[in-house]
Amino acid sequence: MLAGKLYGARVTATGSTFPRLPLLTTTNKPVSVPGTPTHDKYVLIDFWYSHCGPCISQFQDPKNIYAFYRPKGFDILGISVDKKNLVEDWKSAIQQYKLPWKQYLDLEGKEANKLSIEETPTNFLLDANGKIVVRDLDPAALKLFLKSNLLWPMI
Numbered sequence: 001m002l003a004g005k006l007y008g009a010r011v012t013a014t015g016s017t018f019p020r021l022p023l024l025t026t027t028n029k030p031v032s033v034p035g036t037p038t039h040d041k042y043v044l045i046d047f048w049y050s051h052c053g054p055c056i057s058q059f060q061d062p063k064n065i066y067a068f069y070r071p072k073g074f075d076i077l078g079i080s081v082d083k084k085n086l087v088e089d090w091k092s093a094i095q096q097y098k099l100p101w102k103q104y105l106d107l108e109g110k111e112a113n114k115l116s117i118e119e120t121p122t123n124f125l126l127d128a129n130g131k132i133v134v135r136d137l138d139p140a141a142l143k144l145f146l147k148s149n150l151l152w153p154m155i
Helices: 002-011 053-057 058-071 086-096 107-114 139-154
Strands: 021-024 032-033 044-050 074-080 102-105 122-127 134-135
Touching: 021 107, 044 139, 058 074, 058 139, 086 102, 086 107
Parallel strands: 044 074, 074 102
Antiparallel strands: 021 032, 021 102, 044 122, 122 134
16 A cells, blocks of 8 residues: 555656546547647646535636636646446536536546545646646636746747
């Protein structure tokens, strides 16, 4: 158990390359996320689940941030850690809260467990090379980070 915790701490440390995770799409197709590098300067990997009150209460802020910063090089990838009996609740939550970014399923939280992710919401902000820039940004800190790193250099 200790070896697993140490592995999780090492691979999710700031400056580490975020690992590729075998996940499922909303149509139950296997994928590897985050996958191939994109043109995006920053990607937020957001771990959540369908009945997580703190996750749901924060959805509106990331939706606004996403709408504003998406054209400037920012993306979000949602990863649900829902259990098998809650997969339909996960899909319903995506629709109900109108989450515009890609959503993936880490069934039963198996991959999150390997990364020592024990609570939700948990997130990782990655740079264009997939390196972890910062972990567990709240929406206000995320907005400030993106403003400083995506807007200021353009002025």
